Amino acid sequence: MLEKIKETVQFLREKTNFNPEAGIILGSGLGGLVNNIQIEQSIPYAEIKNFPVSTVKGHGGKLIFGLLGGKRIVAMQGRFHFYEGYSMEQITFPVRVMKFLGIKKIFISNAAGGVNPAFNVGDMMIIEDHINLMGANPLIGKNIDELGPRFPDMSEPYDKEMILLTKKIADENNFRCHVGVYAGVSGPCFETRAEYKYVKAIGADAVGMSTVPEVIVARHMNLPCFAISVITDIGGSDHVEKITHEDVLKAAMATEEKLTKLITELISLG
Secondary structure (H helix, E strand, O other): OHHHHHHHHHHHHHHHOOOOOEEEEEOOOOHHHHHHOEEEEEEEHHHOOOOOOOOOOOOOOEEEEEEEOOEEEEEEEOOOOHHHOOOHHHHHHHHHHHHHHOOOEEEEEEEEEEOOOOOOOOOEEEEEEEEEEOOOOOOOOOOOOOOOOOOOOOOOOOOHHHHHHHHHHHHHOOOOEEEEEEEEEOOOOOOOHHHHHHHHHOOOOEEEOOOHHHHHHHHHOOOOEEEEEEEEEEOOOOOOOOOOHHHHHHHHHHOHHHHHHHHHHHHHHO
16 A cells, blocks of 8 residues: 555655645535635546546546645645445545655544434534444554554544634634534445434444545554534434435535635635
């Protein structure tokens, strides 16, 4: 894997000659943040050596290099998921590449189902911790010491300073923004009523099909993480309404402007 990472990094350096300070992963329906980026280079995943290709509607499938909030960034307009049939190594490969490109922090967004009764559709939730229910871990297998330790600490997967700063930005803008725990599941099914109740009972506030693998790999490389969910549906009661991917995209896009402002300000202050 290390040789593939270095090969991809070399490919991107030859294409862009760009040294990003921060990395961004944009989830379902949230790719519009790229409209605020002063783009210097945009490369489709299909053209990047060793990269998977995003197959999910709402994921643009491009790696964007440019300026946001006055900082040099590299942004994934769309991510890869376990349920697409990719391995954990493939899902998290771009995080490894971004680290080797020189990023010092990573910012991750996703769409999630809320199980906390205080949440409403359209709210945002800053992730302060997670529960891995995916049935897999991207660090299983031979450890590559150049990437990180065999047994990485996960007592603080999400950066406390960035959490506090984002909450302050949200409060100043009167955005409904909670802080909570995210449960990562494999998907692609949306949760049953019993599963929603289970996730709620074990201490999660929201549930989704991404983010956890990327954060595990980022922390393996000692990369500070910030992650935020847009709550696109509500579960956890006996009156769960049917949900479709189109509903998720619609709810995510309705919150996109607020999320863009939050992340832009956070990056500018970081």
